[in-house]
Amino acid sequence: MTEEQKKVLIATQKRFALDAKESMIKVFNNGNIGYHFLEGDGALIDLVKEIPEYHGLVVRSDLVTDELLEVASNLEAIVRAGSDPENINITKAREKGIYVSNTPGRNANGVAEESIWVMGAIARNLFSAYESMKNGEFLPDDFIGHELEGKRIGLLAFGHIPKLLSKKLSGLGAKVFAYDPFVTDKKVGEEYGATLVDNIQDIFEKSFIVSIHVPNLPDTNKIVNYELLSLMSNNGILLNTARPNSINYDDLKQTLLEKDGFRYASDVNKVIFIKDNEMGKFHDRIFLFPKLGAQTFESNIRTATSAADHLDDYFNKGILNDCVNVPLPEEMKEYALLTMSLGKFNKAFIDNPIKIEIVCYGDLNTHKDDFKQYVLKGLYEENLGKKITPSQALEFATDNNVNIITREPDPTKIYPHSIEIIYHSSDSSSHKIRGRIDEGELQVTRVGEFKQNIPIFPYDTIIVQYTEKAGMFDRIGNQFTKYGYNKVYGGFGPNEDRDKAMTFIQVEPNGRVKGVEDIIKDEINPMKEVYRAVNINMK
Missing domain, CATH: 3.30.70.260 (ACT domain)
Known part of the structure; x- marks a missing residue:
């Protein structure tokens, strides 16, 4: 191994399948990247000792602590082999100039299939029938259930997993409805066989089954509460394959007490509530699994290969896909604010663009892929009425089928350190805006056909x-x-x-x-x- 070779540490308590590891090794070998696997219960203990010599890190659900980031003197990029990088202190990594990315959607099919199997098994009382058979009973008439065809099924969120789930459920004849404040284009729902509704209450009030797929965010903490659960029918089914903190467990207990046919299933890690004596009385209506959604050979291989591909692209091409923290150099932070302001400014002329073109002049062109997320942040924050991260803004745009293009600047045009944004609407109209920073002042320098310096003041x-x-x-x-x-x-x-x-x-x-x-x-x-x-x- 030469001194110039980049080295990656794959540190996971939950081991990758052998085929998945072989796929990663193939990618690293082809990219001339060194690697080392640190697996099992000792992975996190040894991680702090091992990390200083590595340039890249791959984890699954393993916690990347502040202590680890402090000693990771050579670390350039972390890839969370999975969807939600909640186990990584993204802010701290950004301060250290470390890129963080994930592999969204690679395990989506595994989770979607698991969700369907659990829905069907509970609706048909298969778990209860199995327990009865284990006790030597043969009572088929006691376990009459329901078919999924024709039933209304609600999906809370509409990202990668619920989109695939919706497609599969609609193929079974179920009526799928979804609520997601980040997905407002009804056509996106129709593409996957779902009807998007405008409020969260509709998902719970009218659905036989509600499946939760929200990410781990402050706004989703205990989002499923008594107010919503009380809207469900007595024989309703609540399924959670997302994060445990989305459920208010005290309200879930109360719902199980009041609705004697209500059932709950979950494959999340947090099962502390089941130790509560009050929950024991519901053992025949609560179905718990270890986190199995992504535990298929196929998902394992897709996720592992994607994580390796991300680091290969970064070390050999300078591109990190699915980056969630966009760590810009210090001198570029003011331009991130400028880009956000331009995104917000142009929204006044075209509210919901279907295509966005971004052109960065001079040295700014190096960071064009970073700036595009800040354009979207400026565009969408006012729509949503709350602060969002640049990566959430990019996901919102992707979910709504907005085409985002970064163009190379025209060499015949000289606009030093300027950023140009063009919004295109569905009626074929477009609107251009350009801005710059002049002696520390953020300015709009062009609005449509008008060239005029407008300072960006609050x-x-x-x-x-x-x-x-x-x-x-x-x-x-x-x-x-x-x-x-x-x-x-x-x-x-x-x-x-x-x-x-x-x-x-x-x-x-x-x-x-x-x-x-x-x-x-x-x-x-x-x-x-x-x-x-x-x-x-x-x-």
Whole structure:
């Protein structure tokens, strides 16, 4: 092994299958990457000792601690061989300049198939019938069950796993409904045989079976509570193949007490609640499994191979797929803020783009794949009404079939350290915006056909476009001062043909008597010269 060779440590308490390991070894050998497997119960104990000499790390559900990250002096990338990298301190890794990625969707088919088998087995009372047979009984008439065909089945979340599950269930004739605040395009649901609903209550109130697939996020902690469980029928089935903290277990106990036909199944790791004496009385209606969803030879091979491929691509091509923390260099952080602001700014002109093109000029082009996630973060955070991570924004765009393209800059155009974003809508219209940082100030430098420097300050920014006419800037500004706003900054300018003009005004309230949106609707839009007026809240 030469000194220049990159080395990867595969540290997993839960061992990969032999075929999966052989697949990883093949990838590493082809990429001239050194490797070492640290497996079994001693893996985590030895990990801190072993890690300093390695450049890459592959884990499964193993905890990557702050202590480990501190001593990992050569570590460049961590791959979680699985979907949710909750076992890794992503923020700490970012501070250390370490990329973190995962392998979403590679075990989705295994979990989807397991979900169907469990649903069918519980609906047909197969587990109870099996226990009866073990006791020497033969009582087929006591275990009449239900078929899945024609039944309404609700899916909480609509990512990789529930999409595949929906496709399989609809093939069995089930009526599948799904709720996911990150997936709003109804056509995405139809593609996989599901009807997307607008509120979470519809999933629980009208479904025979509810299957939980939410990620581990603050917003999903105890999301399944008494209010929702009380909406389910007496013989309803709740299935959780996701994370344990999505269930309020006290509320689950209460539901089992009140509904004598209600059943719960789970393959999550956390089974502490079953030790509670109160849960013992429900032993015939609670079905627990070790975490088996991804424990198939096929999922094992797909996940392991994908993890190895990620590191091969990173070390040999400089690309890390499925990156979840986008650790930008310190000097690029302000440009990440600029990119988010441009994404939010352009949303005012095309609210739900179906295609987004991103062009980075100068040295920024090196980080174009990182910046695209921040464009999406700026675009979608206001829609969702909450903060999201760049990787969540990318997942939201992917789930809604938004095509994201990073283009190479035109060598004939010179826009030093600028970022250009073009949104394309479903009606074939498009809108371009460009921005830069000039002496530390974030600026928009182009809005559609207008070239104009607009500082990005935390105020309401009103953009008004109109047919060219003298005095429009003052006329527009006066409407806001009249209703109790101070003009903090503003400007105007024509397009290249000089037949249209654009005014921008940034305002803050000063005893306001009317909202900005109402002023635009009632005072600005009725001006016969105005053909577009929007407000961008840059706070």
